[in-house]
Amino acid sequence: MSSNLPQNMWDEKFASSEFFYGTEANAFLVQQAQKLKPNSEVLCLAEGEGRNAVYLAQQGHDVSALDYSSAGIEKTKKLASQRQVAVTTVLQDLAEWQPNANSVDAIVAIFMHLPAPLRQQVLANIVQALRPGGVFIGEFYRPEQLAYNTGGPKDRALLYTQEMLANDLSGLSFEHLADTEREVVEGIGHTGKAAVVQVVARKST
Ligand SMILES: C[S@@+](CC[C@H](N)C(=O)[O-])C[C@H]1O[C@@H](n2cnc3c(N)ncnc32)[C@H](O)[C@@H]1O
Secondary structure (H helix, E strand, O other): OOOOOOHHHHHHHOOOOOOOOOOOOOHHHHHHHHHOOOOOEEEEEOOOOOHHHHHHHHOOOEEEEEEOOHHHHHHHHHHHHHOOOOEEEEEOOHHHOOOOOOOEEEEEEEOOOOOHHHHHHHHHHHHHHEEEEEEEEEEEEOHHHHHOOOOOOOOHHHOOOHHHHHHHOOOOEEEEEEEEEEEEEEOOOEEEEEEEEEEEEEOOO
């Protein structure tokens, strides 16, 4: 299935030497990262320029970063090299992502906004790919974000709700599923008060 998403748009956003979403990890991920067991095998999906993957590698995890933007992947390699950590990069469209079942300890998706059929496919794959006891951590913009001009997709169909996450991740147990408004300050891409939905969900052992 093709994602029909504008990959070139991301390559353009990531073309500058500046990091569009900055080089610091997403604050919700930092808050939740202690839920990962030491030396976890972690997969960061739609990982862009690599800020979250590099942060997790700095915490001692074995991290892979997947994105379909080659400019994003190059920036990920650059940031990992600057911070002197190893991150495995995977240049791939999520539409083609077919993970092995029970193959990874944790999956992270920060602002991975996908159209409905692909979102459902990818979230189902996440449930499959996690090992028993494995954890998924995600933060996404929700439809209320359209009232702010602080980042995220302008297309309502790409925004997430708690209900969507509860349905699409129904194979997992939810440790946190909440709407919140918070200051998201991440480079020039995300700047200011934002309406987000956050999730931490675990596969049963
Ligand atoms: C808002 S950015 C978030 C980047 C990163 N997660 C972060 O927090 O900095 C969205 C990312 O999703 C990626 N993306 C969108 N659709 C994708 C797809 N079908 N396959 C792989 N990556 C995709 C884009 O290339 C972009 O890097």
